[in-house]
Amino acid sequence: MRMRNKPWAKPVLDECPYFYDDPFRPNGAWQNCFAKRQPMHLELGCGKGTFIARLAAEHPEIxxxxxxxxxxxxxxxxxxIEQVFQEHGRSDRNVVLTAYDIERILNIMKEEDIVERIYINFCNPWPKSSYHKKRLTHTRQLQKYQTFLRPGGELHFKTDDDALFEDTLGYLKEAGFEVKYLTRDLHRSDYPSNIDTEHEVRFCEEGIPIKFLIAENLRVRTLDEIEWKKRD
Structure with missing residues (x-):
């Protein structure tokens, strides 16, 4: 979907201390962008930030x-983020935002940027088979994430799209992930700690079941593989 021009957006970002307009600047040291070092989680395709705002506000230890x-x-x-943090009475910000093409994420995320968990919520399903490699859960993307997702780290994935969900199960197996939790109807499941996204609310109102899984990274990346993926 094409984003409309928002004249107010640039001043907001210019004044935001946790927005990095140059995603290359950290250069393998994203932890240094936060006030203190603690486990790091990553959301790919955060959109308007309703999910990450609540998650970060509720978990200051991440x-x-x-x-x-x-x-x-x-x-x-x-x-x-500002609204939710104000509601939680928090003045610190354990969030960093940046804009970049996630397909080329290894240009800005290095093996030193150790991530404990990745969230992918309602990404573009790219339904045409000729575009499947552009999916954020495609095998080649998952292999790139393994550069910085620690062994034993988790991928949390939500979607409304049946075909994408089923294909993702295959991608995960190919890349060396093991599915630890799976439901094809999240809001009727026993999962205890769901946080709705803006898309999720709309899909639920339309009666579309939300598919959700948690997968564990079982694979350790070698340096040769990391260098090869950087050239991909």
């Missing part, structure tokens, strides 16, 4: 890096 393709949408994320 650092959260959130990435989206367009910086303009991150201005809305800043507003949502």
């Amino acid at each position: 650092n959260y890096l959130a990435i989206d393709m367009k910086s303009v949408v991150l201005a809305s994320a800043v507003k949502n």
Whole structure:
């Protein structure tokens, strides 16, 4: 979906201390962008930030890096983060935002950027088979994430799209992940700690079941594989 121009977005981002307009600047040291070193989680395709805002506000013991393709949408994320943190009475911000093409994530995330968990919520399903490699859960993308997702780290994935969900199960197996939890109807499941996204609320109102899984990274990346994926 094409984003409309928002004249107010640039001033909001310019004034935001936790928005990094240059995603290359950390250069393998994203932990240094936070006030203190603690486990880091990553959201890919954070959109307007309603999910990451609540997650970060409720878990001050975790650092959260959130990435989206367009910086303009991150201005809305800043507003949502500020509102939620104010509601929780928190003045610190354990969130960092940046804009970049996630397909090329190894340009900005290095093996030193150790991530404990990755969230992918309602990514583009790219239904045409010729575009499947662009999916954020495709095997080649999952292998890139393994550069910085620690062995034993988790991938949390939500979608409304049946075909994407079923294909993702195959991608995970190919890449060396093991599914630890799975439901094809999240809101009727026993999963205890779900946080709705803006898309999720709309899909639920339309009666579309939300598919959800948690997968564990079982694979250790070798240095040769890491270098090869950087060139991919």
